[in-house]
């Protein structure tokens with residue numbers, strides 16, 4: 628079945644105070660759809676990490692969430708600098724976050740590894756100077 | 768044990784308690800947000816010295832039962848309002864993170 632429920636969000640790259648809003652909203656929406664708590668947790672945490680990355684590393688972007696009968700698909704799209712070495716970026720502890728961001732508690736280099744860990748599939752399409760698209764799937 | 772009972776038992780200051788009757792099950796300590804995101808379990812109490820607005824989103828998504836700010840850390844402006852709106856409990860203690868965790872283990876019989 629290809630019918631799906633879709634949510635779209637613009638992720639503001641200027642503001643740390645609103646960062647995470649889309650993920651918190653998705654959590655709420657999924658709860659209203661009666662999705663299992665474990666799935667909601669995995670989706671919203673993976674999406675939060677991606678959302679924060681778009682704010683910190685890519686001046687914001689767009690998030691789309693598609694809910695199917697057997698899975699949730701999260702698509703994060705930004706027009707930031709791109710990721711030079713994806714394999715390196717995926718390593719736990721690797722971070723290019725500047726000091727002012729670290730003082731907020733980000734920059735552990737755990738975001739991308741968390742996204743991988745909490746989802747069943749994760750695909751990163753990135754091009755230097757063009758942007759990054761991350762597609763994640765969580766199955767029920 | 769509920770968050771309110773825990774707060775009383777530890778002598779915490781109740782900065783915001785929109786969900787006082789939530790059950791506390793164990794505890795996670797940490798200040799690096801994506802580390803906490805990856806490790807904290809639902810219903811745990813989260814002890815941290817981080818005081819900026821992002822702790823509310825992390826607490827919401829991890830579904831922890833409360834945030835306990837250790838070392839008498841004061842949350843930034845606006846944090847408590849957002850916590851109220853999102854139903855996130857925030858307590859504060861003068862104790863260290865270790866001291867608060869040890870006390871929590873004692874009072875919840877989790878030693």
Ligand SMILES: Nc1ncnc2c1ncn2[C@@H]1O[C@H](COP(=O)(O)OP(=O)(O)OP(=O)(O)O)[C@@H](O)[C@H]1O
Nearest residue numbers: 680684685716722723733734735736737738739801
């Ligand atoms: N959307 C993106 N655009 C450009 N670079 C990115 C993007 N997402 C991640 N990166 C790069 O990959 C690195 C690792 O990302 P990851 O999320 O794992 O860690 P972090 O964001 O630095 O810290 P943390 O997520 O623990 O707060 C980042 O430091 C950054 O260099």
Ligand SMILES: [Mg+2]
Nearest residue numbers: 676680738739
């Ligand atoms: Mg990150």
